[in-house]
Amino acid sequence: xxxxxxxxxxxxxxxxxxxxxxxxxxxxxxxxxxxxxxxxxxxxxxxxxxxxxxxxxxxxxxxxxxxxxxxxxxxxxxxxxxxxxxxxxxxxxxxxxxxxxxxxxxxxxxxxxxxxxxxxxxxxxxxxxxxxxxxxxxxxxxxxxxxxxxxxxxxxxxxxxxxxxxxxxxxxxxxxxxxxxxxxxxxxxxxxxxxxxxxxxxxxxxxxxxxxxxxxxxxxxxxxxxxxxxxxxxxxxxxxxxxxxxxxxxxxxxxxxxxxxxxxxxxxxxxxxxxxxxxxxxxxxxxxxxxxxxxxxxxxxxxxxxxxxxxxxxxxxxxxxxxxxxxxxxxxxxxxxxxxxxxxxxxxxxxxxxxxxxxxxxxxxxxxxxxxxxxxxxxxxxxxxxxxxxxx
Ligand SMILES: Cc1ncc(COP(=O)(O)O)c(C=O)c1O
Numbered sequence: 001x002x003x004x005x006x007x008x009x010x011x012x013x014x015x016x017x018x019x020x021x022x023x024x025x026x027x028x029x030x031x032x033x034x035x036x037x038x039x040x041x042x043x044x045x046x047x048x049x050x051x052x053x054x055x056x057x058x059x060x061x062x063x064x065x066x067x068x069x070x071x072x073x074x075x076x077x078x079x080x081x082x083x084x085x086x087x088x089x090x091x092x093x094x095x096x097x098x099x100x101x102x103x104x105x106x107x108x109x110x111x112x113x114x115x116x117x118x119x120x121x122x123x124x125x126x127x128x129x130x131x132x133x134x135x136x137x138x139x140x141x142x143x144x145x146x147x148x149x150x151x152x153x154x155x156x157x158x159x160x161x162x163x164x165x166x167x168x169x170x171x172x173x174x175x176x177x178x179x180x181x182x183x184x185x186x187x188x189x190x191x192x193x194x195x196x197x198x199x200x201x202x203x204x205x206x207x208x209x210x211x212x213x214x215x216x217x218x219x220x221x222x223x224x225x226x227x228x229x230x231x232x233x234x235x236x237x238x239x240x241x242x243x244x245x246x247x248x249x250x251x252x253x254x255x256x257x258x259x260x261x262x263x264x265x266x267x268x269x270x271x272x273x274x275x276x277x278x279x280x281x282x283x284x285x286x287x288x289x290x291x292x293x294x295x296x297x298x299x300x301x302x303x304x305x306x307x308x309x310x311x312x313x314x315x316x317x318x319x320x321x322x323x324x325x326x327x328x329x330x331x332x333x334x335x336x337x338x339x340x341x342x343x344x345x346x347x348x349x350x351x352x353x354x355x356x357x358x359x360x361x362x363x364x365x366x367x368x369x370x371x372x373x374x375x376x377x378x379x380x381x382x383x384x385x386x387x388x389x390x391x392x
Pocket of ligand 1: 038039096097098099100123171175203205234236242247
């Protein structure tokens with residue numbers, strides 16, 4: 001495929017302090033595993049980002065840093081240009097990551113014993129943050145019908161009317177099932193939450209990674225009037241900047257914003273780092289062409305997964321993602337229990353995906369495979385999986 005960027009290039013990530021590569025064998029208790037877990041990409045960031053970071057490095061002074069006018073504008077312009085969502089500058093709050101941001105939100109706006117709704121199977125740190133702060137996880141399990149996921153609205157309504165219910169954390173687009181929520185679905189979530197005074201935390205970290213014709217709609221556009229909405233954004237998934245620890249939590253409501261900022265200050269996390277600022281600004285200002293090419297590559301990789309499974313391992317079903325570079329694969333058709341699947345991946349395939357059971361009990365029997373890697377790596381992973389599951 002002709003591209004100005006070389007996504008085929010294999011970049012050695014071992015011995016670079018990479019969590020995905022250097023901690024894989026330890027965390028999965030295996031040997032020489034091929035990492036296909038955790039959501040970062042095996043590609044370099046856009047060249048403009050690398051150049052911006054080189055400028056910071058060669059300046060050589062790495063003192064305390066702060067967003068400037070151009071930083072705020074880069075964030076505002078990105079969302080206005082791509083989603084026609086107008087964010088006011090004062091709504092933008094820095095956080096050293098979305099996970100940290102969600103923890104600060106929980107600590108700022110709920111009390112121990114409050115119930116916080118999540119929609120499993122879902123990004124597993126949500127439940128860890130809720131439990132870790134003494135709040136209670138309230139599970140609104142997604143419905144799955146023949147590989148199609150949807151929201152159980154009647155159950156959501158019941159959960160929201162419970163006296164202890166205070167907040168919902170949405171994954172939009174949804175990790176791991178890859179759904180891009182439609183306007184009517186977002187409106188229905190909002191209707192239910194508004195009627196029950198529930199705080200909506202919309203984690204939109206994957207919003208730029210829509211595939212095919214899918215279009216992400218920010219909850220902020222559906223609910224510009226709703227004072228109890230917070231949106232979590234970041235360039236980290238889009239441009240592979242997770243290690244730069246820079247994300248933006250968008251909080252239009254003044255009271256909620258002040259509480260959030262108080263918590264960030266109290267936790268000593270109010271200062272962005274100079275690398276994260278430079279990387280984000282360069283990505284949002286100059287990264288669009290790269291992103292467009294990246295998405296073509298991801299779609300091609302997805303096709304490889306689709307075609308390979310269809311021909312070589314048809315008992316495994318690909319849940320077609322509408323966004324993200326994470327393929328949610330249904331291995332239940334192999335007849336292997338989720339525990340057996342873990343063993344086969346670790347000991348025979350020597351591949352480390354994220355096992356579905358960590359995303360919630362309705363994730364059992366599924367595997368989440370990260371396909372943001374060069375085609376050769378992807379094919380190697382698929383080969384290993386096919387050989388292992390065919391003979392076991
Ligand atoms: C839904 C979701 N939220 C948050 C994160 C992580 O965000 P951060 O690295 O900014 O804490 C991820 C990473 O995979 C994610 O999938």
